[in-house]
Amino acid sequence: MLNYGVIGYGYWGPNLVRSFARATASKVSAIVELDAEKRARAAREYPGVDVTNDLGAVIADSRIYVVAIATPVSTHYYLAKAALQAGKHIFIEKPFTVRAEEAEDLIEEAERRDLQIFVDHTFIYTGAVRKIKQLIEQGDLGNILYYDSVRINLGLFQHDVNVLWDLAVHDLAILDHVLTQKPIAVSAVAVDPIGGQLASIGYLTLYYSSSTIAHIHASWLAPVKLRQTLIGGDKRMIVYNDLEPSEKVRIYDKGVEFAKSMEETYRLQVGYRSGDMLAPQLDPSEALLVAASHANDCIIRGVAPITCGQVGCRIVKVLEAADESVRGQGRIVSLSL
Amino acid sequence: MLNYGVIGYGYWGPNLVRSFARATASKVSAIVELDAEKRARAAREYPGVDVTNDLGAVIADSRIYVVAIATPVSTHYYLAKAALQAGKHIFIEKPFTVRAEEAEDLIEEAERRDLQIFVDHTFIYTGAVRKIKQLIEQGDLGNILYYDSVRINLGLFQHDVNVLWDLAVHDLAILDHVLTQKPIAVSAVAVDPIGGQLASIGYLTLYYSSSTIAHIHASWLAPVKLRQTLIGGDKRMIVYNDLEPSEKVRIYDKGVEFAKSMEETYRLQVGYRSGDMLAPQLDPSEALLVAASHANDCIIRGVAPITCGQVGCRIVKVLEAADESVRGQGRIVSLSL
Amino acid sequence: MLNYGVIGYGYWGPNLVRSFARATASKVSAIVELDAEKRARAAREYPGVDVTNDLGAVIADSRIYVVAIATPVSTHYYLAKAALQAGKHIFIEKPFTVRAEEAEDLIEEAERRDLQIFVDHTFIYTGAVRKIKQLIEQGDLGNILYYDSVRINLGLFQHDVNVLWDLAVHDLAILDHVLTQKPIAVSAVAVDPIGGQLASIGYLTLYYSSSTIAHIHASWLAPVKLRQTLIGGDKRMIVYNDLEPSEKVRIYDKGVEFAKSMEETYRLQVGYRSGDMLAPQLDPSEALLVAASHANDCIIRGVAPITCGQVGCRIVKVLEAADESVRGQGRIVSLSL
């Protein structure tokens, strides 16, 4: 039974505690939270768990095997470093760190000590994304032509990162997972039309060595919530709507065919196949529980999880390059991932 | 009764003929079409109209008062110039021309001869866009923060312009119409992942001197058709879905409010109001018939239409600048409109 | 080339004229319409067709081979009888007649003269209903457990029949077409809560000798338009939404499985399979054109059409029995079809 210490009991921490408790191979021994009111809530909800503001004691606690970090992103590096140095595996919220250097240092620290880093890119563990990965691997979509995602809503209140780091990060994780190729360049625009300190609307474009293009629209300023992703292949295309209750992934048997016109050779001639649409059954398991079980399993078996530190680091690199592009008014920034 | 000669009886020409015939102040005397099969179709459908391939005769025909041009964009300038020189008013499909210089020359020619140019940006005459303009003018939305449009489908077969000139042009016309300010810069990405000659996926961003931002996603390669526009103001926000049968415009009484946190001053603190949603009744009149009636009315009264040559020219300037940005890998190109 | 005379140029007549003109084997020679304004409209739209108020002349016209009847239902019998007696085939709007006796008399008249009766149950010729029939015939749904249809809207203005005869008639035709068994009894409720002369809300239930049940909700008093049909089989189930632009028929791989519980034998134990959803590509041809072509083909070949007089008569019998049930406060009325 893996013992977890969970740091942070704000927005996401309670979900982590619940998931480690429900997963068969783990339990939660301690919760660290600096806010007294949130500590009281944790104590009420989990009477058998140590609830404390003494971070050092939990990190030093020899009964604790894994430290889960659900605190503001800016604190990730310091907390993760301390936990690794104390010989704990870490389970850490996304984005992994605020700088790629920090991510690399943590990866090195973990490797030296033979510890696992699990970055909580939860979407990777949804039935929808797992099905999409399978479809792409099987070649059902053919060559991937584009990925386009709209991930917008009337946003949450407090943020310590901008909207690309908060929302586009999910698409970057999905892209990293389902495509075999890695992007070679990024350009991004991010603005805050309401005059706040953090950009609340962002557009991010990824370029690949093939002609594949990916584009992400992230916003905290939309009147409606949308989670709508198009993935176009030359054989089939997917519409993935994460808000749809039962048919999140729709596979369109539509593709592109070429036909050369004799009489009008100066024009593009493209034919479109039309066909059936299939919404495959998806595994309805709760993604965070799948993630927790996978983390437990990898820690026990001593192998790297699907969303290991390297994955988290690649995504931080893209976000850092996107920030650079934003400062350069959307100019293209090269990536070497 | 204004006599129209209509040039081009392909995809859109039949709609023009029908609309000029239905409008109370106009009729169609002649149709010019080079393709014999399409001519036969026109003759069958409009037995009382001269159907011919003799362009010169129609342009010279003294009974004809207005020449409507529904031919490939590359031919617009030459046909419009000839018609104006023959003293005819013109009703011309969008985009107005392929280069702003051409548009300016036509405007000058028309002014010299006291003729009207009507550019057929049909969307401007829909009940939905007219309602949106009214809402913005009345101040119902407050300051406009952003405009975001997704205009995608599994596209039509033959094109003589790329997807930005074909689809984003609609949003450029709507923006020109409903916003008082004009954009000061544009950046655009446009690619053809299927290896054709014309870009089939495009992303275009407009910058304004205020912090307003506009973004358009246009594609011929989507498996589903979407026409979904968000317009965010600091008082209210609109979702305009042109495919919705009865509630195309939805006004969300949601906006943004600022609140400074005392304890966490390093974080952005924004509150969101939530409220009712109103879908106002829209004028259900067919937009093209409204456009035709407005064109007739302006020609008779000798005044410039809402979508006059200057409007058409501004939109061509943005599209030309977008092309330049695409060639420069998305770099920002200034506009002076 | 079959010559049609079309009687009635009100709501549906123009669609008939257009379809017979577009079908390859037919043309329209004459239109009969008593209203002067509608006659003027017909003359403007079809300059080559005789437009007249002289019904007798058209029925007697030896050049005319088929008489199409698109007049109020109460006139169907008299017009159809006259046309048959004059040796014309008939193409007649739904419902066929107001009484089954009339329908039977027309069938007998046609048989005696070797003429065809085509009842225009247009839905039968849609790609959606043709696909549903094929799926049921192939056994893809298994045994049919139920059919449930909601067919409501804020209704058209003038009616000469109540809402069951106007709207439920479509479902009765679909049921007659796609199910092999015929209903053995009907019960119906129909009311007019706004105090008009004709019932505007109706509920109709059909019973079959198996445990299959069919239910239809028809209304002219709904604020939204719905065309939503569920067909449940023990192997698969269909949701048919006729207003959906592209995926009208959805096949759910869901069904029912039995499992006896040992510990709780007093309770029903039913398991539900869950699975994929498939929206098959449908033939997008316009149903009325398919209907016209089929009518032409049957008349030329001398065979009964799919929606022949007998079909139309069975549906009138169900509607007559439904009226009887309504008068009896919903009591069950037996059918022998």
Place this chain on the structure above:
Amino acid sequence: MLNYGVIGYGYWGPNLVRSFARATASKVSAIVELDAEKRARAAREYPGVDVTNDLGAVIADSRIYVVAIATPVSTHYYLAKAALQAGKHIFIEKPFTVRAEEAEDLIEEAERRDLQIFVDHTFIYTGAVRKIKQLIEQGDLGNILYYDSVRINLGLFQHDVNVLWDLAVHDLAILDHVLTQKPIAVSAVAVDPIGGQLASIGYLTLYYSSSTIAHIHASWLAPVKLRQTLIGGDKRMIVYNDLEPSEKVRIYDKGVEFAKSMEETYRLQVGYRSGDMLAPQLDPSEALLVAASHANDCIIRGVAPITCGQVGCRIVKVLEAADESVRGQGRIVSLSL
């Protein structure tokens, strides 16, 4: 602080425990559950609560002030009777009892002892239904013409009552709450086409002394989940879709107007107004928490709750009459409520 004892920790019991714990005026002292596995789960989730299979001890426990009953319907009467006799207030799941006689006996018992009965018709406490009641009371809809509800899904596994008692009960509670008039008669059809012991598809019609009609379609055999209610008034109409995430109640400014035609007096002439649609903001509070707080408040203040025993009893009477109608093949059964 009101002490609750909760009987039954199956499907709904855990929700009750959570809600009484979260409500400010109550806490849970004891949980009674006969199944050992469910008891173990309750003990794990609520370490501070007595979890037992000793029903008598809990009912006799002098510290317990309210007994909440979430057991199969057939046991409601006996458990409620025992709790009342022991001087406890009761909070009981819907439907209240299996027979109206039982309900009446419990009401009498409670009145004699000055105890409250709260029947958990949770829907009454949703923001949506509260808004609908307010709109009707204010006269915004005008006279109510009809209520039509579709409440279907691929159903839960085990049931001890048929689909009308399980699902239509919700609509009966909503109707009882939002309409001032009570139904005067009911007719119902309920079948089980899969050959189980309990009807799984039901249609229920309510008649009122005015021309108002209500109809409910309930089913456990649908491939999709629908919760779609239309309420038509002669001034405005509502579409209430409980599955819609944010705009559950839509008010259509559509109504019916009469106009007598001079030329066609034999026909019904009805005009329809068309207008705006408004989706009002709803109170997003969780309905069960609102219900628990209301129950606590009524018990403390000694007043009858909105969903008191009389309400629960009226609904049982309708369901009993519906059962009688089903046995009579849908014949009308009078009600005196």
